[in-house]
Amino acid sequence: MSWDWDYAASIMPQLLFGVVVTILVTIACSAIALAGGLLMAIVQMNAGRAGHYATRVLQEIFRGVPILVLLYFGFYALPEIGVLLPGAVVGILVLGVVYAAYCSEVYRGALMTIPVGLRDASAALGLSPFAMWHRVLIPIAVRKSLPALMNYVLVLYKQSSFLFAIGVPVLLAQAQLAGYQSFRYLEPYTITGVLYVLMNVPLVLYQRRFNLRLAAGSS
Amino acid sequence: MTGLIEFLPAVGQGLLTTASIAVLSIVGCALVAIVLGVARRSRNQVVKLAAGSIVELLRGASVLIYLFWVYYALPLVPGLPHFSPLVVSIVVLSLVGGAYGAEIVVSGLQAVPRGQAEASQALGLSKFLTLTRIVLPQALTQIVPAFASLAIDMVKWTSVVSFVGVQDLLSVANTIRTITYSTVGVYVGVALLYFLLCLLTSWFFQRIEHSLPLNRALRAASTPDARSCPATLVLKSQGSPP
Numbered sequence: 001m002s003w004d005w006d007y008a009a010s011i012m013p014q015l016l017f018g019v020v021v022t023i024l025v026t027i028a029c030s031a032i033a034l035a036g037g038l039l040m041a042i043v044q045m046n047a048g049r050a051g052h053y054a055t056r057v058l059q060e061i062f063r064g065v066p067i068l069v070l071l072y073f074g075f076y077a078l079p080e081i082g083v084l085l086p087g088a089v090v091g092i093l094v095l096g097v098v099y100a101a102y103c104s105e106v107y108r109g110a111l112m113t114i115p116v117g118l119r120d121a122s123a124a125l126g127l128s129p130f131a132m133w134h135r136v137l138i139p140i141a142v143r144k145s146l147p148a149l150m151n152y153v154l155v156l157y158k159q160s161s162f163l164f165a166i167g168v169p170v171l172l173a174q175a176q177l178a179g180y181q182s183f184r185y186l187e188p189y190t191i192t193g194v195l196y197v198l199m200n201v202p203l204v205l206y207q208r209r210f211n212l213r214l215a216a217g218s219s
Numbered sequence: 220m221t222g223l224i225e226f227l228p229a230v231g232q233g234l235l236t237t238a239s240i241a242v243l244s245i246v247g248c249a250l251v252a253i254v255l256g257v258a259r260r261s262r263n264q265v266v267k268l269a270a271g272s273i274v275e276l277l278r279g280a281s282v283l284i285y286l287f288w289v290y291y292a293l294p295l296v297p298g299l300p301h302f303s304p305l306v307v308s309i310v311v312l313s314l315v316g317g318a319y320g321a322e323i324v325v326s327g328l329q330a331v332p333r334g335q336a337e338a339s340q341a342l343g344l345s346k347f348l349t350l351t352r353i354v355l356p357q358a359l360t361q362i363v364p365a366f367a368s369l370a371i372d373m374v375k376w377t378s379v380v381s382f383v384g385v386q387d388l389l390s391v392a393n394t395i396r397t398i399t400y401s402t403v404g405v406y407v408g409v410a411l412l413y414f415l416l417c418l419l420t421s422w423f424f425q426r427i428e429h430s431l432p433l434n435r436a437l438r439a440a441s442t443p444d445a446r447s448c449p450a451t452l453v454l455k456s457q458g459s460p461p
Contacts, residue, residue: 064414077403161280197280204275
């Protein structure tokens with residue numbers, strides 16, 4: 001079987017739809033992961049022993065179980081318990097929450113390196129605990145965490161292809177569909193691979209430039 | 220839940236398959252990582268550039284994309300053979316994991332002071348011996364901990380092989396689910412088994428880390444009986460006023 005350009009062109013709209021879905025899924029997952037991770041880190045550091053252990057257990061579970069197993073659990077097992085959600089929602093939630101666990105470690109590391117003096121200073125200035133977190137600690141922690149967090153966004157973009165397993169029309173799922181419909185797999189899978197790699201390039205370049213700028217700013 | 224007992228042999232088989240794929244691809248990944256990592260630090264610009272491009276390419280998409288492409292699309296190119304799903308899985312996992320591992324190897328090698336390599340060269344050691352006897356053993360102290368978390372990722376990545384027809388733990392679980400409909404039990408059980416595999420991997424790498432030459436030397440130097448060692452005594456007597 002050789003390469004057929006006409007066929008390749010004919011499946012492009014289908015694949016480009018997958019590209020759009022992939023980008024949307026990546027943005028949604030990243031939002032959950034970045035915000036949820038910060039929340040988890042704050043809970044872990046402030047909610048006493050119970051909060052600490054609860055987040056620790058969650059982190060261990062999400063880091064020790066493959067995403068596919070969690071996706072299947074969300075897709076097939078949750079309806080049995082009575083939680084019925086569309087595949088896309090399950091997928092975004094699972095990916096988002098799993099990477100929130102990873103991101104929370106990053107935030108926690110950053111929060112721990114903030115000198116105690118800053119907390120003391122906030123207390124001395126009469127800032128409420130909320131103002132201290134909101135205006136002092138979180139902005140510093142977020143800035144310190146940015147390079148590592150950006151790395152996780154890149155990972156999330158790549159991992160979004162896993163959502164094809166529960167029928168979310170990401171790029172890989174669209175390629176598989178195109179292949180089924182015409183019994184030609186060479187073109188859809190090859191174009192998909194090239195698209196995934198190409199879309200990764202601007203992300204990596206941006207990350208590199210960002211890290212350089214950060215390194216230049218801190219020195 | 221009691222109905223699941225009869226599937227135990229199948230689950231054991233799946234677990235064994237997953238574990239063997241994990242072990243083989245972690246070993247393959249280590250080899251690929253060392254080759255690519257060393258090549259990335261080569262003085263030869265062509266080798267350096269080639270290794271860099273391979274690493275960036277393999278890190279550009281998820282392991283799933285490469286697995287699908289190699290298994291479903293590559294055999295359609297005329298003249299290329301159709302490999303078994305198991306072989307394709309192990310090769311793809313090793314290559315993609317190796318690309319991530321190469322970065323670990325590069326930063327590990329960078330952490331070894333240049334003087335070490337220069338001193339070995341001055342003593343007349345060949346380039347190969349300098350790498351395998353002097354630089355790598357020291358770099359391993361940095362490499363192994365980072366590689367441990369990559370290995371845990373690899374254990375989890377093995378679950379993708381269910382898509383190319385390998386009867387691993389996850390695909391056995393999917394089959395049991397379609398037979399018994401006891402979804403919650405099946406997936407909780409499988410999650411637990413994967414979790415245990417990850418724990419085992421983590422424990423294994425901790426043992427390796429413990430037995431690394433540099434770590435052993437550091438430990439020996441910090442144990443209490445090192446204080447009675449003559450060399451330290453001499454240093455002490457020199458340092459303190461009489």
